Amino acid sequence: MSAMLEELAATAASLVRDGLVRGAGGNVSAREGDTMWISPSGFSFLDAGPDDYPGVSISSGEVIRGTRRPSSEVLMHLAVYRRRPEVNAVMHTHPPVTIALTAAGHDLRPMFADFHVYLGSNVPHIPYVTVTTPELAAAVEAVVGDPAVKGIVLRNHGVITVGTGIKEAYFRTLAVEEQAVIQHAALQVGTPTFLSAEECARLDQLGSEAYRRELLARMKPGRSSK
């Protein structure tokens, strides 16, 4: 059993406990060579152990390991790995406040440092496309080729985050929903102010933030933080 696969299944279970996905919703994957390990279709992340994750060939799209059916969003995950050689993990979740806020016409914009540090300055918001279709995979593929893209909002649907490792993709998902919660709260009591482009550029230059990014990018599969 690969340590990466164990970490993937454990992190997926954390996403349920974090309230970022419910029931059998959402899907996660990780790259190991030409193999993409992906969550099985129809399972809650709380019920799917590492042995339930099928392996799909990234080059051919064929199931090459395991007996379970891959997630119905398999094409979306394959599109990311094919366009982004540095990406080793992809997470797709349905964070409720992010969905509500962006379906109401708001775009997520940085109001605190972590959102910019984890997601950067290019977070595409793509209009609703029917879930599980090749059209959704194509819509994601159209924006994910930019190496600056770390997360994508799917309006009326959810969020995709990518990472060079599993923990990085996970922390990015947490940062997206945290931003949405804060932005929503601010809208209740007044007019939100956002970090300016200059303030974000200053964050990019901070040595400590660069170190944090570096640490995350290098983080090896291991214990998931909970």
Ligand SMILES: [Zn+2]
């Ligand atoms: Zn979905």
